[in-house]
Amino acid sequence: MTARTTRSWQAIRDEVLRRIHAREWAAGARIPAEADLAVEFGCARATVNRALRDLAESGFLERRRRAGTRVAAHPVRKARFDIPVIRREVEDRGGAYAHVLLERARAAPPPGVRGQMRLPPGGPQLLHLRSLHLSDGRPHAYEDRWVNTAAAPGILKADLARQSANEWLVAHLPVTGGDYVIAAENAGAEVAELLDCAAGAAILVVERLTLNGGEPVTFVRLHHAPGHRVQTAI
Amino acid sequence: MTARTTRSWQAIRDEVLRRIHAREWAAGARIPAEADLAVEFGCARATVNRALRDLAESGFLERRRRAGTRVAAHPVRKARFDIPVIRREVEDRGGAYAHVLLERARAAPPPGVRGQMRLPPGGPQLLHLRSLHLSDGRPHAYEDRWVNTAAAPGILKADLARQSANEWLVAHLPVTGGDYVIAAENAGAEVAELLDCAAGAAILVVERLTLNGGEPVTFVRLHHAPGHRVQTAI
DNA sequence: AAGTGGTCTAGACCACCGG
DNA sequence: CGGTGGTCTAGACCACTTA
Numbered sequence: 001m002t003a004r005t006t007r008s009w010q011a012i013r014d015e016v017l018r019r020i021h022a023r024e025w026a027a028g029a030r031i032p033a034e035a036d037l038a039v040e041f042g043c044a045r046a047t048v049n050r051a052l053r054d055l056a057e058s059g060f061l062e063r064r065r066r067a068g069t070r071v072a073a074h075p076v077r078k079a080r081f082d083i084p085v086i087r088r089e090v091e092d093r094g095g096a097y098a099h100v101l102l103e104r105a106r107a108a109p110p111p112g113v114r115g116q117m118r119l120p121p122g123g124p125q126l127l128h129l130r131s132l133h134l135s136d137g138r139p140h141a142y143e144d145r146w147v148n149t150a151a152a153p154g155i156l157k158a159d160l161a162r163q164s165a166n167e168w169l170v171a172h173l174p175v176t177g178g179d180y181v182i183a184a185e186n187a188g189a190e191v192a193e194l195l196d197c198a199a200g201a202a203i204l205v206v207e208r209l210t211l212n213g214g215e216p217v218t219f220v221r222l223h224h225a226p227g228h229r230v231q232t233a234i
Numbered sequence: 235m236t237a238r239t240t241r242s243w244q245a246i247r248d249e250v251l252r253r254i255h256a257r258e259w260a261a262g263a264r265i266p267a268e269a270d271l272a273v274e275f276g277c278a279r280a281t282v283n284r285a286l287r288d289l290a291e292s293g294f295l296e297r298r299r300r301a302g303t304r305v306a307a308h309p310v311r312k313a314r315f316d317i318p319v320i321r322r323e324v325e326d327r328g329g330a331y332a333h334v335l336l337e338r339a340r341a342a343p344p345p346g347v348r349g350q351m352r353l354p355p356g357g358p359q360l361l362h363l364r365s366l367h368l369s370d371g372r373p374h375a376y377e378d379r380w381v382n383t384a385a386a387p388g389i390l391k392a393d394l395a396r397q398s399a400n401e402w403l404v405a406h407l408p409v410t411g412g413d414y415v416i417a418a419e420n421a422g423a424e425v426a427e428l429l430d431c432a433a434g435a436a437i438l439v440v441e442r443l444t445l446n447g448g449e450p451v452t453f454v455r456l457h458h459a460p461g462h463r464v465q466t467a468i
Numbered sequence: 469a470a471g472t473g474g475t476c477t478a479g480a481c482c483a484c485c486g487g
Numbered sequence: 488c489g490g491t492g493g494t495c496t497a498g499a500c501c502a503c504t505t506a
Contacts, residue, residue, distance in 0.1 A: 021408035077317040174255035184418035184436040202418040202436040300504040
């Protein structure tokens with residue numbers, strides 16, 4: 001039924017998007033209220049609301065009570081990408097996954113790490129883990145991780161040579177927030193040897209801080225082997 | 235009113251999330267149907283639907299008709315980040331923005347670019363643009379862009395020395411999809427000179443393909459100055 | 469075939485906040 | 488103050504998929 005189709009919230013979303021792109025509704029301008037659009041499209045206001053809410057989430061519209069809905073003046077594209085467990089990242093690319101635990105020690109983190117983890121200076125020691133993730137036996141990523149054992153006491157009893165800290169944490173602790181940073185760095189001598197590449201090679205570095213209810217759980221730096229790409233669809 | 239609060243969709247979402255994290259509902263297990271939860275929470279099914287739909291979007295639940303709703307076996311964190319116009323990226327960091335158009339020519343793209351743009355071999359020439367984005371007069375990013383003039387004819391008349399191609403395209407053409415890739419590369423001699431850094435320095439490279447209704451519009455490679463970080467909150 | 473999520477409706481109340 | 492979006496309800500029909 002076309003009549004039904006043109007009343008679906010997706011159809012309304014597409015029509016609104018068309019008007020934005022066609023400049024029928026100019027950037028920054030106010031668009032009709034939900035109630036008016038509902039009359040125009042011959043549907044319930046909730047249906048219009050669903051469509052406009054979706055467009056607002058995508059960054060095309062800005063909505064405020066009383067002030068109404070406006071076409072975003074500076075449409076900011078938003079991209080989403082997944083942060084999988086590394087084992088899955090490797091396996092999804094068709095590689096056989098393995099990992100090697102290089103170091104496991106309780107230690108005081110350098111001030112920079114403590115700051116990144118939002119922990120006060122002079123706090124307790126943390127669990128320091130260094131490991132190598134392999135794809136088909138070749139280095140995929142080198143991981144340097146600090147774990148706040150106060151937030152994850154159980155990890156002290158885990159066999160991290162069998163199950164990587166990455167997977168243990170995902171399986172045992174919820175993540176309520178954190179930070180994610182991507183940068184490029186030249187491989188130092190140690191990283192170059194671990195990743196079996198030339199010193200100075202451009203390395204994609206991912207830093208990740210994860211929080212559980214505001215409490216810092218772990219901070220990890222992942223050095224990916226040269227050529228690694230983070231990809232996402234817009 | 236607490237009774238009202240506990241019936242809001244956010245409250246239901248939080249309670250469901252709590253049960254997942256508390257293992258009351260195990261990973262991979264099926265959870266009660268919407269109708270049952272609506273009875274338990276004393277609310278309308280639409281309210282439960284809103285909560286569960288939100289959790290599914292966040293990756294905590296997997297929903298399928300008839301099969302029901304399950305706790306995601308491998309919770310995949312999803313991060314969102316903004317793709318702003320470069321001018322805004324610079325200005326948001328407190329820099330004064332400027333840009334320099336280095337080259338503007340019609341040319342045949344190398345096969346790799348044509349492939350990335352999903353254009354057939356031997357097609358028409360494209361508009362090739364190279365420019366430098368500056369922050370407080372210092373290099374911020376070097377841009378190498380190809381524009382499919384068949385999809386954006388108006389750009390041939392634009393004064394791209396005044397308004398960057400980036401902004402012109404955002405202002406004149408909708409974006410319906412594309413690809414986004416982040417990688418690390420060693421600076422070659424040309425890039426090093428343009429970005430005023432040492433040859434071989436690790437450079438964060440962003441490749442972006444944008445489509446308009448399935449038609450390729452532009453493919454751009456952005457080489458960011460050393461030290462650049464792409465950051466997002468999880 | 470039937471259970472489940474996806475969506476729509478018509479109406480209602482409310483929170484917010486601009487004029 | 489009053490208009491606007493945010494949300495909730497009770498009910499309904501439908502699409503999909505699996506048992």
